[in-house]
Amino acid sequence: MGNKQLLNSIYGDLLRVDSLDTHYNNLNSAYDTLRSSRDGSQQLPEASSAICSTELNRLVRDSFSIDELRKDGIYFTGDDLAKHAANFIKKDLSLKSRVLDPACGGGNLLIAISKHLPVKKHLKSTLEAWSKVLYGLDLNLRFINIAKKRIVFEAIMRGVVVDIDSVDEAAALLKHINTGNGIEDVSNCKELTHVIMNPPYNNIKNSFSDLWGTNSLVNSAAVFTKLYIENITPDTQFVAILPEVLRSGNRYIGWRNNIQSILRGRAVLKGKFDSKTDVDVFVLTGRKIAKNTKKIQWVDEYISPLKYIVSDYFNVSVGAVVAYRDKLEGESSPFIYPKNVEPWKKCIPRSERRRFKGRLVKPPFVVIRRTSSPSDSNRAVASVISGKEKVAVENHFIICSPKSGSLKDCLDLLENCKSSVTNEYLNNYIRCRHLTVSAVKTIPLDME
Numbered sequence: 001m002g003n004k005q006l007l008n009s010i011y012g013d014l015l016r017v018d019s020l021d022t023h024y025n026n027l028n029s030a031y032d033t034l035r036s037s038r039d040g041s042q043q044l045p046e047a048s049s050a051i052c053s054t055e056l057n058r059l060v061r062d063s064f065s066i067d068e069l070r071k072d073g074i075y076f077t078g079d080d081l082a083k084h085a086a087n088f089i090k091k092d093l094s095l096k097s098r099v100l101d102p103a104c105g106g107g108n109l110l111i112a113i114s115k116h117l118p119v120k121k122h123l124k125s126t127l128e129a130w131s132k133v134l135y136g137l138d139l140n141l142r143f144i145n146i147a148k149k150r151i152v153f154e155a156i157m158r159g160v161v162v163d164i165d166s167v168d169e170a171a172a173l174l175k176h177i178n179t180g181n182g183i184e185d186v187s188n189c190k191e192l193t194h195v196i197m198n199p200p201y202n203n204i205k206n207s208f209s210d211l212w213g214t215n216s217l218v219n220s221a222a223v224f225t226k227l228y229i230e231n232i233t234p235d236t237q238f239v240a241i242l243p244e245v246l247r248s249g250n251r252y253i254g255w256r257n258n259i260q261s262i263l264r265g266r267a268v269l270k271g272k273f274d275s276k277t278d279v280d281v282f283v284l285t286g287r288k289i290a291k292n293t294k295k296i297q298w299v300d301e302y303i304s305p306l307k308y309i310v311s312d313y314f315n316v317s318v319g320a321v322v323a324y325r326d327k328l329e330g331e332s333s334p335f336i337y338p339k340n341v342e343p344w345k346k347c348i349p350r351s352e353r354r355r356f357k358g359r360l361v362k363p364p365f366v367v368i369r370r371t372s373s374p375s376d377s378n379r380a381v382a383s384v385i386s387g388k389e390k391v392a393v394e395n396h397f398i399i400c401s402p403k404s405g406s407l408k409d410c411l412d413l414l415e416n417c418k419s420s421v422t423n424e425y426l427n428n429y430i431r432c433r434h435l436t437v438s439a440v441k442t443i444p445l446d447m448e
């Protein structure tokens, strides 16, 4: 069998493996075969797709349960998004750079960075040079081992002469990529020129209640970002792929203010993380600065074609009833929640009643479903509630009560919610799967 066939057969196997450990072992044997065959490196570009991120990401999804993936936020970045993130800093990268990914997983972002580093003639000298540039941490040893080996193959694919006996020996040269806790080991940032990250998005214990209120849990991406931007030195460049909730969620207003006081940069909307993960992401990129006075434009400026916004004509709030939590106490009232109200209709709630001691709402008013995704044909699905009795409204609704008390204003808002202006506006403003009161308040409004 010729070298080319040999390599393609090895990499073909890599593409078909069904567990992460097999993938890892195959990387070892691919290296051994390559080392024992003459001129192997010449053929590697042909096989580069076999160790691409998409394949690793598939294996990771197959090797862990959903609960495990969620618990540690194990969602690796696809090739395109990793390339996009690296592009923000590529022109400043050199063998003098020091780039850290503090939650590096299988190395997708570090690999995207390595593509902008020069190679030397031999594998050993290339890895020695790269090892001074590439820094990575991850809780999971399996990911660290795979990350290092993939970087070794990345160098080989760039055409270097393979002069190291085993892939383990080669991987060991990458001495700054190690297991560690990205949150606890944050203090060591002084040497860094760049930090790049797609941190976990799982919820962790809230230790900064001054920034995001007293909730007991907080998105760990917010913690990673805050800690690293605080600890890097001025002029260090920062790039992070972050969940949409940090860009538009009310709960993270304090986080956004804190970040923009020390980072001069921008937030670039990217859309869905990948075809399997229903979370929209944005890239936060910029330079640490001692005291920044220029605000980050978290939301693109939207030039409304309409004269008013919803809060000019309506008081906007969230329904008060938390059905599973609130006791059945107080007067019995009509009770509405998304399943018993028809979308886009005017209705008098008659079908269900419940006792509720909290805030009741006097009709007429409009309810808008909070659950809302950028992939929906309408972001603000509304209904008009009329009738004489005050209503108990569940908290999956956002309520718009007309300041005029007029039913006509409610019907106008219903039509307004169907419009392309509303969809465009909300898709620009909020890409989370839930609408917020502030998003609804600022919907452009057409009123006579």
Ligand SMILES: C[S@@+](CC[C@H](N)C(=O)[O-])C[C@H]1O[C@@H](n2cnc3c(N)ncnc32)[C@H](O)[C@@H]1O
Pocket: 072, 073, 074, 075, 076, 077, 101, 102, 103, 104, 105, 106, 107, 108, 109, 137, 138, 139, 140, 143, 180, 181, 182, 183, 197, 198, 199, 200, 201
């Ligand atoms: C969203 S993945 C991103 C991996 C990689 N940066 C990429 O872009 O493909 C997050 C990674 O963070 C790791 N992780 C979770 N908590 C961590 C922590 N406290 N310190 C370091 N790594 C952590 C997970 O094991 C996972 O590999």
